Amino acid sequence: MALLKDILYKVKLLSVSGNMELDVNSIHFDSRKVLNNDVFVAINGTQVDGHEYIEAAIEKGAKAIVCENLPKKLNPEITYIQTDNSARALGLMADNFYDHPSSKLSLVAITGTNGKTTTVTLLHQLFRRLGYNVGLLSTVQNQINESVIPATHTTPDAMQLNELLQKMVKAGCSYVFMEASSHAIDQERMSGLKLAGAVFSNISHDHLDYHKSFESYIKAKKKLFDELPATAFALVNVDDKRGMVMLQNCKATKYTYSLKMMANYRAKVLSNAIQGLELNIDQKDVWFRLIGYFNAYNLLATYAVATILEEDSIEVLTHLSQIELKNGRFEQIPNNAGITAIVDYAHTPDALENVLHTIDNIRTGNEQVLTVIGCGGNRDKDKRPLMAEIACRLSDRVILTSDNPRNEEPGQIIADMQKGVPISQVRKVTNLPDRKEAIKLACSFAQKGDIILVAGKGHETYQEIKGVKHHFDDKETVNEMLNLIHNR
Ligand SMILES: CC(=O)N[C@H]1[C@@H](OP(=O)(O)OP(=O)(O)OC[C@H]2O[C@@H](n3ccc(=O)[nH]c3=O)[C@H](O)[C@@H]2O)O[C@H](CO)[C@@H](O)[C@@H]1O[C@H](C)C(=O)N[C@@H](C)C(=O)N[C@H](CCC(=O)O)C(=O)O
Numbered sequence: 001m002a003l004l005k006d007i008l009y010k011v012k013l014l015s016v017s018g019n020m021e022l023d024v025n026s027i028h029f030d031s032r033k034v035l036n037n038d039v040f041v042a043i044n045g046t047q048v049d050g051h052e053y054i055e056a057a058i059e060k061g062a063k064a065i066v067c068e069n070l071p072k073k074l075n076p077e078i079t080y081i082q083t084d085n086s087a088r089a090l091g092l093m094a095d096n097f098y099d100h101p102s103s104k105l106s107l108v109a110i111t112g113t114n115g116k117t118t119t120v121t122l123l124h125q126l127f128r129r130l131g132y133n134v135g136l137l138s139t140v141q142n143q144i145n146e147s148v149i150p151a152t153h154t155t156p157d158a159m160q161l162n163e164l165l166q167k168m169v170k171a172g173c174s175y176v177f178m179e180a181s182s183h184a185i186d187q188e189r190m191s192g193l194k195l196a197g198a199v200f201s202n203i204s205h206d207h208l209d210y211h212k213s214f215e216s217y218i219k220a221k222k223k224l225f226d227e228l229p230a231t232a233f234a235l236v237n238v239d240d241k242r243g244m245v246m247l248q249n250c251k252a253t254k255y256t257y258s259l260k261m262m263a264n265y266r267a268k269v270l271s272n273a274i275q276g277l278e279l280n281i282d283q284k285d286v287w288f289r290l291i292g293y294f295n296a297y298n299l300l301a302t303y304a305v306a307t308i309l310e311e312d313s314i315e316v317l318t319h320l321s322q323i324e325l326k327n328g329r330f331e332q333i334p335n336n337a338g339i340t341a342i343v344d345y346a347h348t349p350d351a352l353e354n355v356l357h358t359i360d361n362i363r364t365g366n367e368q369v370l371t372v373i374g375c376g377g378n379r380d381k382d383k384r385p386l387m388a389e390i391a392c393r394l395s396d397r398v399i400l401t402s403d404n405p406r407n408e409e410p411g412q413i414i415a416d417m418q419k420g421v422p423i424s425q426v427r428k429v430t431n432l433p434d435r436k437e438a439i440k441l442a443c444s445f446a447q448k449g450d451i452i453l454v455a456g457k458g459h460e461t462y463q464e465i466k467g468v469k470h471h472f473d474d475k476e477t478v479n480e481m482l483n484l485i486h487n488r
Pocket residue numbers: 029030031032042043044045046047048049050051053152153154155156157181182183184187210
């Protein structure tokens with residue numbers, strides 16, 4: 001229970017009608033979840049306008065409504081609060097309701113098109129090894145120390161987010177590392193949070209279905225930095241030309257990192273092999289177990305955050321060098337067939353290109369590279385032909401298949417991808433919508449020494465088809481097919 005006027009602290013009130021001294025149970029932005037004595041926050045969404053559900057929320061027992069547009073007829077038993085931005089109000093209310101959990105620990109958020117999950121996971125594991133209680137909010141899963149709480153979004157909604165943070169405070173966490181998706185920033189899921197720092201990894205083509213233009217996608221990411229307090233740090237990758245953009249008008253203490261130019265934190269890739277990466281960081285040569293040039297950025301960002309948070313650099317490098325991630329990011333599937341089988345979460349053109357370049361760097365040139373790739377349905381359509389073109393350019397054989405078709409026709413998604421295949425490359429390509437069959441085909445084409453890349457779904461353990469999530473796990477399927485075909 002909480003007093004309505006207390007949970008509205010800091011919310012911009014344009015008008016109030018009714019009793020503010022009400023005791024309320026909880027806050028909901030979905031009328032279907034409202035129970036007696038709750039507050040309903042009406043948000044205009046991408047599909048429908050929550051304002052249309054104010055009556056439904058009252059019928060379910062809501063005693064107070066927070067909205068941008070007041071209904072024509074007000075119910076005298078209900079308190080109506082009009083604000084200028086309901087989504088923002090929800091963020092502030094969630095922070096008040098859960099008693100400001102983010103101000104009771106150090107919360108660091110990472111935004112960027114690629115590398116968020118990898119970096120927060122590295123930070124979580126590193127700070128555990130350094131002896132702290134640590135929280136993690138990521139696409140793959142949320143965690144309080146080693147205890148796992150399943151994740152449905154990269155960044156949870158404002159209520160879930162603050163509830164999780166409160167649990168982390170109660171578990172004695174000193175640090176929480178979280179991913180900040182551009183959707184979450186745009187939808188104000190993080191409003192009201194107190195950040196100790198923010199990191200920008202990179203920005204490339206993705207989510208243009210939602211943000212409409214690349215400029216507004218950049219703006220969404222920049223909002224995270226614009227709202228940082230002066231007590232926080234802002235760390236950006238300046239090898240991405242938008243890195244400096246993030247720092248414009250930012251009040252936080254600014255830091256940069258780079259593999260290519262002058263920066264506060266620099267690293268040089270000494271060797272990039274299938275066994276791992278050798279980097280020179282701060283004049284020290286260190287081997288890491290992560291593979292791929294792009295992971296040099298994730299390792300450097302992790303090192304920089306830990307150093308900014310005043311951890312000892314030698315201790316940080318020693319622990320970081322021991323960390324191995326088994327989370328569907330450039331993860332090798334062991335087998336007896338002498339085939340290098342890699343499952344990776346590359347689901348953007350930039351990520352796919354990076355992963356295939358990494359494979360190109362570690363291959364000998366005598367083997368075939370076979371790529372199995374699809375694109376998600378109900379997501380950015382512009383990336384489909386780009387990803388097919390990249391797959392063809394950097395592989396010897398390509399099987400175009402389904403990712404999560406969601407509510408689209410798999411054949412149509414593949415046809416969109418196929419438009420990116422140059423005529424000269426058509427003979428390399430096979431279309432096979434059934435992902436299991438596609439993986440099977442790649443495994444049957446592969447000979448000893450060859451490299452198979454299965455990209456796009458990484459850690460996911462489902463395939464979403466017409467609203468239903470069916471069990472599907474790339475790692476499990478690759479393993480099964482390699483055993484079936486090569487252990488006969
Ligand atoms: C496109 C998008 O981001 N949608 C998110 C958004 O929903 P929406 O704006 O579409 O909601 P809507 O359906 O239009 O409804 C508007 C409002 O009416 C309410 N409503 C609706 C129906 C009803 O009967 N009663 C009612 O009150 C809804 O609860 C909502 O408050 O707000 C919801 C609540 O926070 C999210 O669950 C939902 O995520 C959907 C499921 C989703 O798939 N999101 C993905 C794209 C996403 O957020 N991904 C990012 C990661 C992306 C990346 O970096 O790769 C993430 O952070 O996970």
